[in-house]
Amino acid sequence: MNLLVCISKTPETTAKISFNADSTEFNTEGIQYIMNPYDEWYALVRAIELQEAMGGKVVVINVGPAENDIVIRKALAIGADEAIRIDGEAKSASYVAKQIAEYAKDKSFDMILLGKESIDYNGSLVGAMIAEYLDLPFLSYASKMKLEGNEATVTCDIEGGVEVLKLQIPFVVSASKGMAEQRIPNMRGIMMSKKKPLEVIGPVDFSAKEQITKYQLPAEKSGVRLIDPQDMDELVRLLHEEAKVI
Amino acid sequence: MSILVYIEAINGNFKKAAYELCNYGCKLAESMSTQCIALTNADSSVAQKLSNYGADKIVNFSHEALHDSKMMTKLISDFAKANDASVVILADNSRGKSLLGRIATRMDGSVVSSVTTLPDLTNQFAVDKSLFSGKSVGTFQMVSNFKIISVSRNSIGVQEISKPSNVETFDASSYSSDVSLVETTRVQGTVPLPEAELVVSAGRGMKGPENWGIIEELAETLGATTACSRPVSDSGWRPHHEHVGQTGIAIKPNLYIAIGISGAIQHLAGVNNSKTIVVINKDSEAPFFKAADYGVVADLFDVVPRLNESLKKFKEG
Numbered sequence: 064m065n066l067l068v069c070i071s072k073t074p075e076t077t078a079k080i081s082f083n084a085d086s087t088e089f090n091t092e093g094i095q096y097i098m099n100p101y102d103e104w105y106a107l108v109r110a111i112e113l114q115e116a117m118g119g120k121v122v123v124i125n126v127g128p129a130e131n132d133i134v135i136r137k138a139l140a141i142g143a144d145e146a147i148r149i150d151g152e153a154k155s156a157s158y159v160a161k162q163i164a165e166y167a168k169d170k171s172f173d174m175i176l177l178g179k180e181s182i183d184y185n186g187s188l189v190g191a192m193i194a195e196y197l198d199l200p201f202l203s204y205a206s207k208m209k210l211e212g213n214e215a216t217v218t219c220d221i222e223g224g225v226e227v228l229k230l231q232i233p234f235v236v237s238a239s240k241g242m243a244e245q246r247i248p249n250m251r252g253i254m255m256s257k258k259k260p261l262e263v264i265g266p267v268d269f270s271a272k273e274q275i276t277k278y279q280l281p282a283e284k285s286g287v288r289l290i291d292p293q294d295m296d297e298l299v300r301l302l303h304e305e306a307k308v309i
Numbered sequence: 310m311s312i313l314v315y316i317e318a319i320n321g322n323f324k325k326a327a328y329e330l331c332n333y334g335c336k337l338a339e340s341m342s343t344q345c346i347a348l349t350n351a352d353s354s355v356a357q358k359l360s361n362y363g364a365d366k367i368v369n370f371s372h373e374a375l376h377d378s379k380m381m382t383k384l385i386s387d388f389a390k391a392n393d394a395s396v397v398i399l400a401d402n403s404r405g406k407s408l409l410g411r412i413a414t415r416m417d418g419s420v421v422s423s424v425t426t427l428p429d430l431t432n433q434f435a436v437d438k439s440l441f442s443g444k445s446v447g448t449f450q451m452v453s454n455f456k457i458i459s460v461s462r463n464s465i466g467v468q469e470i471s472k473p474s475n476v477e478t479f480d481a482s483s484y485s486s487d488v489s490l491v492e493t494t495r496v497q498g499t500v501p502l503p504e505a506e507l508v509v510s511a512g513r514g515m516k517g518p519e520n521w522g523i524i525e526e527l528a529e530t531l532g533a534t535t536a537c538s539r540p541v542s543d544s545g546w547r548p549h550h551e552h553v554g555q556t557g558i559a560i561k562p563n564l565y566i567a568i569g570i571s572g573a574i575q576h577l578a579g580v581n582n583s584k585t586i587v588v589i590n591k592d593s594e595a596p597f598f599k600a601a602d603y604g605v606v607a608d609l610f611d612v613v614p615r616l617n618e619s620l621k622k623f624k625e626g
Binding site: 074076077078079080082100101156157160179180182183184185186187188189190191192194195196198199200201202203204206216219220221222223224225226227228229230231240241272273274275276277278279280281284287288289290292295296298299300301302303306308309 | 319376377378379382402403404406407408409410411412413414415417418419420421422423432435438439440441442443444445446447448449450451452453487488489490491492493494495496500501503504507531549550552555556557559563564573574575578581582584585586587588598599600601602603604605606607611612615616618619620622623
């Protein structure tokens, strides 16, 4: 089993989001970064489980600058065997997908895994794009995956339920909650991660076809109206007459 | 030129979101002085309903493998080319997300998911999209000639727009799939969280899974769907699919009642687009109160049953 896991770097979940003075750029000052939780907890750990059960190797790939190496080393500490960093600026989903597809196209991976979305841009685009470049099936929002020989049985979240699909490897799959359990790297993993190969390669030319021109924060609430805990009739009245939601 | 909206019927029927998608296509087509074509898997009698929501032309097709993103990408892309579509619009759900990036790549177009506004045609087809799981909004310009978007639920609402359109049928039998569907299971009875208008959610303040009876009773009285915070689903008190927040489901119902949830930033990210937020917490310093419209500072075990009684009285009255 040769598995490729795409990982992205995102601001940590408690990060306070702000922008520069003219609201054209995300303010990175003081922001701590982590591996995108969907990539780490579900895609990476499931790939490592498959490698443990069936042999082969897990390669992680990231598109970004040298600062990302700390996140990549964490993936190696959790249990990936090798890492690739494509030294480009991850400015759009299509750029990232193009770089990963270019790398993967002649490597015959059995499976390419990633999280269902990144928690910063919430695009949910990269996996589908890689699959189209490589002409592979793509399953999104997978919450369970079994493999028997070359046949995979995958449970995917759909609107209001799940569907169970069967297909042959190779394919691309995006992972959602349930696919695996988060693993914390142990000391041995952290020590070994320093010796594992991390190859840096250059990007191919690609220009994005969409650009962010402005950021804004969501409209603020005008302030909470406190209700007397003894008077729930009043809350019901307000929800009906003022908020008009019931 | 045309605008193409792909509208999937679920169990043979359309949900409210399907009509909103059709409305979106119609309004965009009107502003671009072109026609809105709705492509759907629904039977002709169901598909015809889209003529009440602004579709100038309705085309239906039948295929077993709607779940196969590779095949559906070919089908929709071929159809878009044959009908000279410059914009393709999809639903912002897992199905739409499995197609969006693929079709964009195949058609070499600009793509934005989870769009919340109609495009600003005076500003390079600029659309807004929620970012950082609801903590911010970004405006994206789409510069390619071909554009594809998925439209977030409850973005423009639903209105009836009657058009004298009839249903034509598209023969999809030449498209084959190598992904087979074993089974589909949908939650019965309650409205799934992503589409729920009313949500009752509870957190660690509940102290244990055995206490959820009062939450379920309140949800039943309201006709609401139940949800929970991450610590609750991680502890196995409630199923994973109830987890709302940054690493769970992002929702935007009309009413979100948060009970015994402190309101950590990761939780707020997934729910702060709710229209009205009610927070019940005994800690008046809980950060959730800052994001709430209405707050009750009280012991939830005392106040939730009484809120339920008041609601029952209201429903009966």
